[in-house]
Amino acid sequence: MSRPIKSIADVVAMQLCTGCGVCAYVEPKRFRMADTMDHGRRPFLLDKAIMESGEALAVCPGAQLEHPASMRARDDILPELLDAWGPVLAVWEGYAADPEIRFSGSSGGAATALALYGIEREGMAGALHVGARHDVPYLNETVYSKDRTDLLDRTGSRYAPASPCDGLDRIEAAKEKSVFIGKPCDAAAVMSARKLRPELDEKLGLVIAFFCAGVPSTKGTLDLLRAHGVDDPATVKELRYRGKGWPGMWTAEFLNREGKQEIQQLSYADSWGFLQQYRQWRCYICPDHTGEFADIAVGDPWYRKVQDGELGKSLIVARTRRGLDVIRAASAAGYLTLEDSSPDLLPRSQPGLMETRGALWARLWVLRMFAAGVPRYSGFPMFKLWIENLDSTAKLKSIIGTVKRVFTKRLRIAIILKKLPGEQGE
Numbered sequence: 001m002s003r004p005i006k007s008i009a010d011v012v013a014m015q016l017c018t019g020c021g022v023c024a025y026v027e028p029k030r031f032r033m034a035d036t037m038d039h040g041r042r043p044f045l046l047d048k049a050i051m052e053s054g055e056a057l058a059v060c061p062g063a064q065l066e067h068p069a070s071m072r073a074r075d076d077i078l079p080e081l082l083d084a085w086g087p088v089l090a091v092w093e094g095y096a097a098d099p100e101i102r103f104s105g106s107s108g109g110a111a112t113a114l115a116l117y118g119i120e121r122e123g124m125a126g127a128l129h130v131g132a133r134h135d136v137p138y139l140n141e142t143v144y145s146k147d148r149t150d151l152l153d154r155t156g157s158r159y160a161p162a163s164p165c166d167g168l169d170r171i172e173a174a175k176e177k178s179v180f181i182g183k184p185c186d187a188a189a190v191m192s193a194r195k196l197r198p199e200l201d202e203k204l205g206l207v208i209a210f211f212c213a214g215v216p217s218t219k220g221t222l223d224l225l226r227a228h229g230v231d232d233p234a235t236v237k238e239l240r241y242r243g244k245g246w247p248g249m250w251t252a253e254f255l256n257r258e259g260k261q262e263i264q265q266l267s268y269a270d271s272w273g274f275l276q277q278y279r280q281w282r283c284y285i286c287p288d289h290t291g292e293f294a295d296i297a298v299g300d301p302w303y304r305k306v307q308d309g310e311l312g313k314s315l316i317v318a319r320t321r322r323g324l325d326v327i328r329a330a331s332a333a334g335y336l337t338l339e340d341s342s343p344d345l346l347p348r349s350q351p352g353l354m355e356t357r358g359a360l361w362a363r364l365w366v367l368r369m370f371a372a373g374v375p376r377y378s379g380f381p382m383f384k385l386w387i388e389n390l391d392s393t394a395k396l397k398s399i400i401g402t403v404k405r406v407f408t409k410r411l412r413i414a415i416i417l418k419k420l421p422g423e424q425g426e
């Protein structure tokens with residue numbers, strides 16, 4: 001029997017918050033997003049006297065995610081991918097045609113190339129997404145990029161908390177339509193918010209999501225920095241997690257104890273191997289790691305070993321008619337280079353995400369048994385994937401592992417958030 005989720009405070013207390021920030025967009029007088037050390041970016045109350053309207057909870061992806069029943073009747077999507085990967089119209093391997101974007105990008109720079117196409121060729125005003133804070137480079141901020149220079153500066157995945165939906169008012173206020181780029185839960189929040197706010201709906205030109213196995217906390221980044229000689233995070237001048245090569249290196253530029261500039265680097269495998277232990281709880285029970293609610297989803301074509309020095313490639317998934325049209329138009333206009341197209345590129349590239357999705361049914365079942373918080377998911381087949389895609393050992397692990405986590409992650413106790421110094425709000 002899971003506990004009822006009655007408010008945004010419940011979502012946060014039960015560790016179901018993804019950190020998307022859409023509650024702060026929908027109810028800005030009540031909530032403001034702020035960085036916490038252990039959990040990610042979270043909504044803090046600005047004014048207790050203002051009652052929660054219920055609108056934020058209605059669009060919160062931490063509380064619920066829903067594919068409409070009508071999705072299954074669509075005749076434009078690939079039926080063989082629907083259960084495990086959501087709506088897919090077509091899948092390509094490709095990359096940004098602009099060599100600088102391709103090099104800087106996390107994978108093949110497809111997300112940035114598509115955003116640039118939207119701005120330069122479809123007259124969009126800009127793109128709402130995420131970049132490193134210049135004053136505190138180990139934290140992220142929501143940014144609105146208006147041209148190639150801005151976009152290029154914000155390339156590369158940041159394996160750290162970010163809440164791009166707290167800036168949706170910038171899309172609403174823009175003179176023309178805008179692009180949105182974010183994680184799958186961010187894209188889902190945008191899709192729910194656009195149903196609530198016609199002014200936003202009208203200004204959304206394109207929603208891009210990237211594949212996501214989970215977001216590590218700020219503590220993860222600070223512990224990794226410390227393990228590599230950065231005792232004082234205030235000395236960090238620049239921090240990248242990926243990109244500038246494929247997959248690129250985790251790179252920290254900082255002033256060492258002697259006050260001299262020093263660079264520490266780690267491979268993608270080593271840095272993610274460390275950081276993934278710090279993922280927020282909601283990511284362990286995420287039903288959508290591949291951007292099922294976006295127009296276009298992008299990820300890594302990991303179906304083969306990447307050779308040393310190989311130029312970046314992206315997996316590009318059209319999820320709506322609008323997404324399909326943009327991919328084709330961006331390719332025809334010379335922004336995107338498309339290579340192979342085949343539906344099986346998706347399952348072959350992301351076996352890890354398939355396994356995580358397969359474990360979901362048992363994880364949610366255990367949480368209900370222990371009266372921990374469980375989001376409401378609808379339109380995501382779960383039991384079938386658990387039965388068909390996990391062997392007996394993985395099935396057992398999905399149950400025992402979750403029982404353990406109920407206690408180690410204190411999932412039955414309301415959490416207390418600690419804001420990072422300098423953050424405002426109650």
Ligand SMILES: Cc1cc2nc3c(=O)[nH]c(=O)nc-3n(C[C@H](O)[C@H](O)[C@H](O)COP(=O)(O)OP(=O)(O)OC[C@H]3O[C@@H](n4cnc5c(N)ncnc54)[C@H](O)[C@@H]3O)c2cc1C
Pocket residue numbers: 104105106107108109110111112113129130131154155156157158159160161162163164181182183210211212213214215216243298299300301314315353
């Ligand atoms: C937390 C996280 C988990 C990931 N897990 C997977 C995975 O399991 N499988 C996989 O294939 N790929 C994963 N990726 C990588 C992602 O798939 C690639 O970045 C994607 O292929 C986009 O590459 P690109 O070259 O097109 O992006 P780019 O052109 O480099 O653009 C990246 C965009 O992502 C935005 N961004 C960066 N960090 C964040 C963030 N934390 N929150 C919101 N927006 C952000 C930037 O603002 C930029 O617009 C993950 C990335 C992140 C940040």
Ligand code: SF4
Pocket residue numbers: 008011012016017018019020021022023024042043056059060061062063189
């Ligand atoms: S998931 Fe998003 S909307 Fe829900 S509480 Fe967290 S930040 Fe707010």
Ligand code: SF4
Pocket residue numbers: 018183184185186212213214215282283284286287288289
């Ligand atoms: S794993 Fe899911 S919930 Fe976690 S950040 Fe990624 S998309 Fe959001």
